[in-house]
Amino acid sequence: MKKEIFFLFLLCALGAVSQTRISGEVVDNNGAPVPFANVVFQNSSEGTTTNEDGKFYLQSPRNFRTVVFSLLGYRTRVVPLENPVSVEMKIVLEEKTDQLGEVRLVSGKTSKKNNPAVDILKKIWKNKRKNGVKAFDQYQFQKYEKLEFDLNGIDSTVVKNPLFNGMEFIFDYADTNNLTGKTYLPVFINESVSRVYGDNIIGEKTEEVLGNKNSGFSENQNLIAMVKDVYDEYDIYDNYLKFFDKSFVSPLSQTGINTYNYVLADTAYIEDKLCYNIIYYPRRQNELTFKGNFWVNDSTWAIKKINLETSKDANINWVRNVYIEQEFNVLNDSVFLLTRDFFMVDFSYDKKDKSGGIYGKKTVLYNDYHFNKEKPRSFYKKAVYKQKQEIYSRSDGFWEENRREPLSSQEKDIYVMLDSLKQTKAFNRLYDLVTIAESGYVEFDGWDFGPVYSLFGYNQVEGFRTRLGGRTYFGQNDLWRIEGYGAYGFKDNKFKYGISGKLLLDKKLRLIISGGNRRDVEQLGASLTNSTDILGRSLASSSIISVGDNNKLTSINLTALNFELEPIKNFTVRVGGSYRTMESASPEFSLDYYIDDSYTTTSSEIKQTEISTILTFTPGRETVGYGVEREIINEEDFPTFFLNYCIGVKDIFNSDFDYERVQFFYNQPLKIGGLGRSYVNLEAGKNFGNVPLGLLSVVPGNQTYFATYNSFPVLNFYEFVTDTYLSAHLEHNFNGRLFSRIPLIRDLNLREIVGARAVWGSLSEENKAINASGLLLQAPEDGPYWEYSLGIGNILKFLRLDAHFRGNYFDNLDARSFAITASMGLHF
Incomplete structure (x- = not known):
């Protein structure tokens, strides 16, 4: 009872921030979950897909009154929203009997022959070297990176945990995650701006950090580095995406057809470019794979948008879920360049949905691309010693100029909250214990x-x-x-x-x-x-x-x-x-x-x-x-x-x-x-x-x-x-x-x-x-x-x-x- 009261209070408190919030599940006529169905606020590009259990959560700061549920092979449903906050919705999608054999998502293997999605995948393989920065001899761009860690699953038992005695004020900064619907508490944020240079001819790359800012730990560069090391760099066109010391099979991999099922789900124009939407999901359980969908251009065969989500049964410890989104823009009507990369990890001791844990979120925005400006090989040999204290003390004006998207009110509050938290004895005791365990x-x-x-x-x-x-x-x-x-x-x-x-x-x-x-x-x-x-x-x-x-x-x-x-x-x-x-x-x-x-x-x-x-x-x-x-x-x-x-x-x-x-x-x-x-x-x-x-x-x-x-x-x-x-x-x-x-x-x-x-x-x-x-x-x-x-x-x-x-x-x-x-x- 206390937990329900706490959540009700929290939803009301957050109502002023999130104008529309919906959650629930999508099922078919027989009550079976419908995975990977599209859930979109009407007349907008704000949407999500149901997970493998047919469940969804969607939130927007805008005021919407209608939501559309669709999936090829099912009749589209347009559902009016009586309230801006509608939870535990149950949506039934009726199957189109004339298309069941074409699009029904099943476990196990689907056909590799006469599958238009697989045909499109083969064209992606053929053209992947011609897309992105790999299409040029040399490249450079500016990168803005934001890392954030949040405690999730915040409920009354967490608030009353003796561990937080003396730090209760931090729960005033709780918020709700857009992807999972869980209440979370931001506890760390780090921002950095850097200039990246690369040469595909000699295979060299270097990065010059221009500024770094984080919530309360600017002097602890070890902490910053360890947080950054959680996220390895990856390229969705590679056969394997490597992070957490594991190699996940990419849905764009040339071995993907042996690992994933692919379904051509939709076609649509995105920024005046015709794109195909392909849904993919793993053929077997307990493997290092993803589920999700991607949009691919019909002429360059370059990815326009893609999202990836790990399966719950993936063999990886302390991680309940990994979610990735990437967006690309068109250059010269042919080459697609990465502009936004979002990576979220749900760390948890176990994989139960109701268990608490930690969100680790990374957002990277790319801009100011330049190509074929050759630099000598010596430029890429980084100096052993680089002491630039000014990197960690940039002015507010620097960050206003170099952020590619403004901080949300919750993200701004992290700086305020951490500065206050560092003044409490309870937090410093906890910080000391973590430091002892690590060092x-x-x-x-x-x-x-x-x-x-x-x-x-x-x-x-x-x-x-x-x-x-x-x-x-x-x-x-x-x-x-x-x-x-x-x-x-x-x-x-x-x-x-x-x-x-x-x-x-x-x-x-x-x-x-x-x-x-x-x-x-x-x-x-x-x-x-x-x-x-x-x-x-x-x-x-x-x-x-x-x-x-x-x-x-x-x-x-x-x-x-x-x-x-x-x-x-x-x-x-x-x-x-x-x-x-x-x-x-x-x-x-x-x-x-x-x-x-x-x-x-x-x-x-x-x-x-x-x-x-x-x-x-x-x-x-x-x-x-x-x-x-x-x-x-x-x-x-x-x-x-x-x-x-x-x-x-x-x-x-x-x-x-x-x-x-x-x-x-x-x-x-x-x-x-x-x-x-x-x-x-x-x-x-x-x-x-x-x-x-x-x-x-x-x-x-x-x-x-x-x-x-x-x-x-x-x-x-x-x-x-x-x-x-x-x-x-x-x-x-x-x-x-x-x-x-x-x-x-x-x-x-x-x-x-x-x-x-x-x-x-x-x-x-x-x-x-x-x-x-x-x-x-x-x-x-x-x-x-x-x-x-x-x-x-x-x-x-x-x-x-x-x-x-x-x-x-x-x-x-x-x-x-x-x-x-x-x-x-x-x-x-």
């Missing part, structure tokens, strides 16, 4: 405590372990930062610590000096490619549950000094020196080595000075910030090339060995259309010179039940040791494409993962000879060691389980043939 640090004035996720750990050497740490933090663009921690093991009764510092010396070249010291216990055999992080510590060092004895840990004392610069965007050069001592942290494990030619005298401690040069190239990586540390905003969307050349220098600081080492690492994420996403990792390395076990390349095993990046889960620690190696890791996530074909199983939205790993290596007789650890050192030189895995992801939306199987070398000491690992994470 892992608790913020204080000038420094942060954390990361909180490393407070506790356990391994067989240290037993229960606690760690307290912190860092300086005056802002996200600090030019220097100091970070440190202290840790204590309650089994070995030893104190550990680490401290490091970074200073940005030159902003344009990003010249950084860094250094520090760490004394801790580490699992060295957990990665082939050496970490350059002075405070780094692998997950394998803190195993709560392990398989067999997991006591092969090392006490390490590492001191390092490095210089790094980025002369070209995403290409970094790092030169540094380090000194480290290593010895076993456990009486059951030894790093001993012979120090004489007669192999009778041993040493238990390794002292080593090393000088290294590291080159890293990450093309396509996007970062935010210009301080000594930056945030990466597209973590899994770019390849990584890593080359390390280092030399060990004997006798400097009593260093023990002379040697050279070369290591190469390559990582490539790949989106393979509708088949899912793959990850390819290749590593290679070689040591020149004789070194003991602690300086060799250990093939990374994993004796825990938790997944460790680029390790071999069926290998034990130190099972294979090499001085020359080549390894490959392949993994493919089908994103539920296979499970979606299995009844009952598909409702669980599980995702199937397959993987394979292999490593070949060798170990010289000289390096074997100086080993005095008691371990049998062997390399996979009789043929590559390999294993494969089968996994199920998205269990309860956060859990992944993998079963791993050994492919060979079953005769190794204590060899395991099978392993299970688990990992947790929130993924779309």
